[in-house]
Amino acid sequence: MDTRQNILLVEDDLNLGFLLMELLETEHFVVKWCREAKSGILQFKKMNFDLCILDIMMPGMDGFCLAKKLKELNPKIPFLFLTARLLKEDKLKGYELGAEDFLTKPFDEDELICKIKVILRRSAFPLSSCQPTQFELGNYQFFYDRQELAYEDEVCRITEKENEVLYLLCLHRNQILRRDLAVEQIYGKKDYFLGRSFDVFISRLRKLLNKDSRISIDNVFKVGFILNIKEHSGPFTPGS
Numbered sequence: 001m002d003t004r005q006n007i008l009l010v011e012d013d014l015n016l017g018f019l020l021m022e023l024l025e026t027e028h029f030v031v032k033w034c035r036e037a038k039s040g041i042l043q044f045k046k047m048n049f050d051l052c053i054l055d056i057m058m059p060g061m062d063g064f065c066l067a068k069k070l071k072e073l074n075p076k077i078p079f080l081f082l083t084a085r086l087l088k089e090d091k092l093k094g095y096e097l098g099a100e101d102f103l104t105k106p107f108d109e110d111e112l113i114c115k116i117k118v119i120l121r122r123s124a125f126p127l128s129s130c131q132p133t134q135f136e137l138g139n140y141q142f143f144y145d146r147q148e149l150a151y152e153d154e155v156c157r158i159t160e161k162e163n164e165v166l167y168l169l170c171l172h173r174n175q176i177l178r179r180d181l182a183v184e185q186i187y188g189k190k191d192y193f194l195g196r197s198f199d200v201f202i203s204r205l206r207k208l209l210n211k212d213s214r215i216s217i218d219n220v221f222k223v224g225f226i227l228n229i230k231e232h233s234g235p236f237t238p239g240s
């Protein structure tokens with residue numbers, strides 16, 4: 001049985017594409033290389049991938065749009081971006097889309113392999129290994145394993161990163177969730193731009209939870225956040 005992990009590489013540069021494919025295959029990965037976004041989407045639909053490596057600047061559909069399409073097909077798929085430039089706006093946009101990391105061209109081959117192995121290792125051991133996955137939050141019900149937030153008869157499918165952030169808040173409800181530790185646990189490292197991305201997801205969750213006035217996500221200046229719920233809540237038990 002072939003236990004090698006599958007990587008989708010979408011890179012329009014012919015020389016770099018060949019080099020990357022050879023490098024990854026030397027590391028015993030199965031690599032499918034596409035030179036433009038549309039063929040990448042078609043390949044993604046044909047087989048299961050463990051990781052996607054996407055060039056940002058491509059003709060036609062860019063890497064950001066491609067990442068959004070792939071996330072719609074599989075919200076759990078991890079991906080990292082390759083880029084010839086790394087502007088602040090690009091980095092924030094990428095992390096908001098759910099990117100695990102960035103690599104700026106030209107890059108060190110050992111650094112790329114290290115980043116890939118860290119991402120795949122983190123994906124293999126999700127945060128929920130031995131913790132509850134269903135919670136009552138006031139009039140909301142949060143289902144971590146389904147990425148769903150329900151309010152009365154309305155069910156909302158949240159993004160993967162929103163799911164992870166809300167999960168950590170729930171595990172620390174009515175207690176301080178340290179911002180630096182949360183960022184490191186979700187992304188695997190500490191970084192200014194990752195912290196900014198984390199704050200974006202906090203803002204989104206505040207909007208998602210604003211239908212129940214008993215729930216608030218409060219700032220603790222320079223420390224982190226607290227998910228405050230005015231009445232007792234705990235793991236949700238269906239039928240209770």
